[in-house]
Amino acid sequence: MKTNLLAWEETLFRNPDVFELSYVPDQFDYRDDQTEALAFAVRPGLRGGKILDTVCRGPPATGKTTSVKKIFELLDDTTELVRPVHVNCKIDSTEYAVFSRIYTALTKRSAPASGTSNKQLLDLLAQHIRKTGVQPLICLDDANYLMYEKQFTNVLYPLLRMHEVFPEINLGLIVVISDPRIDINEHLDVRTRSTFHPEIVYFPPYSAREIAGILNARVKAGLYPNVLSAGQLDTIVETCMKCGDVRMGLDLIRRAVMSAEKDARRSVGDSDVEQAIAAHLNLHKLDVIGALSPDELLVLKTAAMLFTPETSPTTKEVIDALPAEGPKSTRASEILNLLEVLGLVDLEYATSGAGRRRYVHIHGEKDEFLKLIAAAGSPGSKQ
Ligand SMILES: Nc1ncnc2c1ncn2[C@@H]1O[C@H](COP(=O)(O)OP(=O)(O)OP(=O)(O)O)[C@@H](O)[C@H]1O
Ligand SMILES: [Mg+2]
Missing domain, CATH: 3.40.50.300 (P-loop containing nucleotide triphosphate hydrolases)
Incomplete structure (x- = not known):
């Protein structure tokens, strides 16, 4: 075993606390x-x-x-x-x-x-x-x-x-x-x-310029110079803008820098940023799915099973496919709305035909989704 596994000298963080969730920044603009x-x-x-x-x-x-x-x-x-x-x-x-x-x-x-x-x-x-x-x-x-x-x-x-x-x-x-x-x-x-x-x-959502300003200030306070390039920060800001969430940006920076540190590099590579984005999105989804109740998991699983890249089921098809012991139709419909708020599915009104048909699109690959659902529903995964 290497002897310097826990050594700190090679750190790229000037101050790692700056990327902690509980950290109160000295510089607090736009508010x-x-x-x-x-x-x-x-x-x-x-x-x-x-x-x-x-x-x-x-x-x-x-x-x-x-x-x-x-x-x-x-x-x-x-x-x-x-x-x-x-x-x-x-x-x-x-x-x-x-x-x-x-x-x-x-x-x-x-x-x-x-x-x-x-x-x-x-x-x-x-x-x-x-x-x-x-x-x-x-x-x-x-x-x-x-x-x-x-x-x-x-x-x-x-x-x-x-x-x-x-x-x-x-x-x-x-x-x-x-x-x-x-x-x-x-x-x-x-x-x-x-x-x-x-x-x-x-408190309105931040604009891209504001998110860039906030993250830039954190990078200056928390990292040594030239650890993260301007282009990499742009990629992180763009990704944050999709969710409108500064917190995500802070987590991405921390993950990307830790990944560069782990490989004993002096600066972050583009692949560190890409990996950080993929890991963040997956973990977020796992967290959200892991917190669902058994009824909510059942509705999500039923929607995912019926989903194919070519056709999305309607909300009615999902509700009709639920087993008898599952939630009844009004509750199931509320659950579908909740799953949309949680960013797991999109409910899209049909643009043609009569009535208020809504299609259920799941966010992500079907197989990966089913794996996450299975992990969340397995015994011992909930308290
Ligand atoms: N204007 C800002 N300048 C610097 N950092 C900011 C700013 N706004 C938010 N942040 C950072 O973004 C993160 C989220 O901020 P905060 O926790 O205050 O948001 P919130 O509105 O309370 O979110 P939630 O509704 O999820 O609780 C924190 O890490 C905070 O330090
Ligand atoms: Mg808060």
């Missing part, structure tokens, strides 16, 4: 309007007033979480009167989990004893805020997950109500939603709707 809107909403809190509530909306990877983190950093450096609390609702997707996360963040104590009710937890929170006089600014990040679990209004209402019951509690909320299909009002009951009047802060 001045959004960060200013968030700062404006928070500002009254610095003078003991009520922080305004905001809702941040926009497709994935448009800088919503980073903007919130930037405002949080500023608050940490500027004031002791407002305490930022970040809740990742993908992880904490129930009422209890959210309140308990806020409680531990504010009090710095461990989670309350099991058996504590939501009501007791909220009382403890209110007592703590009144005692310290420090106002929480709570970011419910990826709040769409609370909506999927039908918990959103239950989380929001008691937090909004705290200010009504105790006027000295001026907590503020930042609700971040990345699912464009969501109509927020549909997830609020009447009493919550009448108290929640947020400012909406919109």
Whole structure:
């Protein structure tokens, strides 16, 4: 065995953290309007007033979480009167989990004893805020997950109500939603709707020029000079634009550089970039398919089996081909819509003929698709 397998001297990364998902970049351009809107909403809190509530909306990877983190950093450096609390609702997707996360963040104590009710937890929170006089600014990040679990209004209402019951509690909320299909009002009951009047802060997708600017800044901060060529960065930007996702670009750069490093080369080759793109796309698909429920997998598998490069099945043909124990037609139709949102299939309306026929095209090679489905459906592949 070679003796220097773990040596770092040959690294091409000036700073590998720059390509980590949790990294907050020093240089954060193109989001001045959004960060200013968030700062404006928070500002009254610095003078003991009520922080305004905001809702941040926009497709994935448009800088919503980073903007919130930037405002949080500023608050940490500027004031002791407002305490930022970040809740990742993908992880904490129930009422209890959210309140308990806020409680531990504010009090710095461990989670309350099991058996504590939501009501007791909220009382403890209110007592703590009144005692310290420090106002929480709570970011419910990826709040769409609370909506999927039908918990959103239950989380929001008691937090909004705290200010009504105790006027000295001026907590503020930042609700971040990345699912464009969501109509927020549909997830609020009447009493919550009448108290929640947020400012909406919109995060549009980045243009190709902006994605290039963001990735270029990262390359400068994270890699040694001349490791990645301008042409290779262009290829990466073009690939990102197909999905509109900066995160993908960061992952592609990291993979391509690691592949060059593994072969002890001083710079990235075009084949490193091509391999990185193929690996990223495959892994992404595997992740998405691996997270499907058994019914969703069954619908996807049925569509893939009926698919040939020459003919795509209609949604009705897919639904009719489902086994008796599979989902019924309305549910199966919803599942097909979901599979389209997840980027696994395309549903295309027929341009000729009567009725609203839709064709189901799968994204990718049929055999490879069936292999991924089989891997996802095999015992032990799900928790
Ligand atoms: N303007 C920008 N400048 C530098 N990096 C950026 C910028 N916008 C986004 N990024 C980077 O892109 C990645 C995604 O950003 P972020 O997590 O803030 O997006 P998001 O809108 O919260 O996405 P999601 O909806 O999927 O949670 C992060 O690695 C972030 O550092
Ligand atoms: Mg986010």
